[in-house]
Amino acid sequence: MSGVAIEVRGFSQYFGGVRKINALDLDVHRNEILGIIGPARSGKSTFLCALNRLNDLVRGSRHEGTIAVDGRDIYAPDVDVVELRRRLGMVFATPVPLPRSIFENVAFGARRAGVRGRARLEDIVRDSLENGGLWEEVKDRLGTSGQKLSGGQQQRLCLARILAVKPEFILLDEPTSGLDPISTMKIEESLRKLRRDYTIILVTNNTNQAARVADRTAFFLDGELVEAGLTADIFTAPGDKRTDDYLRGRFG
Amino acid sequence: MTVSPRAEQTVVRIVLWTLTVITVAILVYIIAFVLRKGIPALSWDFLSKNPVDMGKGGGIFSTVVGTIALTAGAILIAAPLGIGTAIYLTEYTWEGPATRVIRFGAECLAGIPSIIFGLFGFILFVTKLKFGWSILSGSLTLAFMILPTIIRTSEEAIKSVPPVYRTVSFSLGSTKWQTVTRVVLPSALPGIMTGVILSVGRSIGETAAVIFTAGSALRLPTSLFSSSRTMSVHFYILAREGISMSNAYGTAAILIIAILGINVLTYYLMNRFIKKYS
Numbered sequence: 035m036s037g038v039a040i041e042v043r044g045f046s047q048y049f050g051g052v053r054k055i056n057a058l059d060l061d062v063h064r065n066e067i068l069g070i071i072g073p074a075r076s077g078k079s080t081f082l083c084a085l086n087r088l089n090d091l092v093r094g095s096r097h098e099g100t101i102a103v104d105g106r107d108i109y110a111p112d113v114d115v116v117e118l119r120r121r122l123g124m125v126f127a128t129p130v131p132l133p134r135s136i137f138e139n140v141a142f143g144a145r146r147a148g149v150r151g152r153a154r155l156e157d158i159v160r161d162s163l164e165n166g167g168l169w170e171e172v173k174d175r176l177g178t179s180g181q182k183l184s185g186g187q188q189q190r191l192c193l194a195r196i197l198a199v200k201p202e203f204i205l206l207d208e209p210t211s212g213l214d215p216i217s218t219m220k221i222e223e224s225l226r227k228l229r230r231d232y233t234i235i236l237v238t239n240n241t242n243q244a245a246r247v248a249d250r251t252a253f254f255l256d257g258e259l260v261e262a263g264l265t266a267d268i269f270t271a272p273g274d275k276r277t278d279d280y281l282r283g284r285f286g
Numbered sequence: 287m288t289v290s291p292r293a294e295q296t297v298v299r300i301v302l303w304t305l306t307v308i309t310v311a312i313l314v315y316i317i318a319f320v321l322r323k324g325i326p327a328l329s330w331d332f333l334s335k336n337p338v339d340m341g342k343g344g345g346i347f348s349t350v351v352g353t354i355a356l357t358a359g360a361i362l363i364a365a366p367l368g369i370g371t372a373i374y375l376t377e378y379t380w381e382g383p384a385t386r387v388i389r390f391g392a393e394c395l396a397g398i399p400s401i402i403f404g405l406f407g408f409i410l411f412v413t414k415l416k417f418g419w420s421i422l423s424g425s426l427t428l429a430f431m432i433l434p435t436i437i438r439t440s441e442e443a444i445k446s447v448p449p450v451y452r453t454v455s456f457s458l459g460s461t462k463w464q465t466v467t468r469v470v471l472p473s474a475l476p477g478i479m480t481g482v483i484l485s486v487g488r489s490i491g492e493t494a495a496v497i498f499t500a501g502s503a504l505r506l507p508t509s510l511f512s513s514s515r516t517m518s519v520h521f522y523i524l525a526r527e528g529i530s531m532s533n534a535y536g537t538a539a540i541l542i543i544a545i546l547g548i549n550v551l552t553y554y555l556m557n558r559f560i561k562k563y564s
Contacts, residue, residue, distance in 0.1 A: 086457060088453060088456065088457060091452075091453065091456065093380055116459050116460070116461050117459070119456060119457055119458070119459045120458075120459035123457070123458070124457045126450070126453075126454070126457075128450070130448075130450045130451065130453075130454050132451060132454060132455070132469060133451075133472075133473060142455075142458055142468075143458035143459055143460075146458065146459055146460045146461075146464050146468070147459060195458065196457075196458065199458055199459055
């Protein structure tokens, strides 16, 4: 099924008077991978953190405009932020396993959501690790610390960890920026599989990655959306000169 | 005059090494001195029998009980208050005038001499609130005395938990309280426990604040409202009034052994805890 899952209208984000995103209009379609590219400080990460309201944790943050997920304004006063964050799982640029075992890292979100019982948790952990592409490598040592894994494994652990919460959306903030090519390939492979069941937004500083996995691509510059469209179109015939310049490596 | 880097290095190393040796030597000397004087007085009866004849004879059982009761009371009151304050200051409020005032207040509290706490406890708890010389008055006074230490060390421990842990926890759909109890506190626990143990040590060793508030009764305490004598106070009175120097040193030896034991046990438990959580 397709259709618009997230509708962003005139959205601006400020931190202590500094504007990081300016009057953004953007649609995210259901079950697509939307790639977001752009130079550093163009507002890509800020945009992701606006979607799950992690920006709320920053002192002096303020926004204008609306973001609707499934037609409901996520900044409406009656929205349960905890519930919202469960629906929009997030993987960060630097993998951060919590200081506990692999099993407990994956079970963390499920436990907080009130899932009880060893058997149920074991099922969830196994499914999540399989979908995150890590099960085969760690199935015999679920009790060891998540922080002892390699960087690439840690990032797949972080992916599995949000899958355990059963989100509808997966937000990835430059998930492979610190990883080697093989680990990067494994993550991209997982994303292609996950696309069937989830709507994915992939922020990346690697334009080739967007070209490889994204269905549609959006180009951000200085907190504004320059253009968004089918990945093939953006990469072969960009509508805006700035997109062309960026893709050709003239800046950023 | 110029000194070659190599010579300078040697001089600095010798000076620092000497300072370290002096520090350790003083510590070892004190412990050895107290143990040498005190150990001859030690026996099972010394630990398990109540003092007789003002402490000239018998053991120190009632003062051991008094010390444990007062210290436990103080920690039970101060730890929740102090850790709660630290959690509030670090997790539930932004840095601002209010937090600065609270922190400044705690700092001032830490600088007050213990005898002043004793006087304050005497006026407020013993006379005004009519708790009398009692374990309750003593525990409350000690609790106020150690509160700044617990707040300060807990705050530092909580602040040292990487901020990304919180972000990750929130992003996985934790509430604020879940983030604090499941992520922040387990990571901060070794630091918090260090502060609590320091406070246990201070409470056990405190004399001035306790003598004014818990009194110096030698009977075995029977309730929170019993007056009780701690080991430190017992030592002070035995030595001050020349009742029995050998029993005084025996008491001191038990005090030192207890504090060393608590430290060793804590480090052991802490290491096990850290291994489990990382």
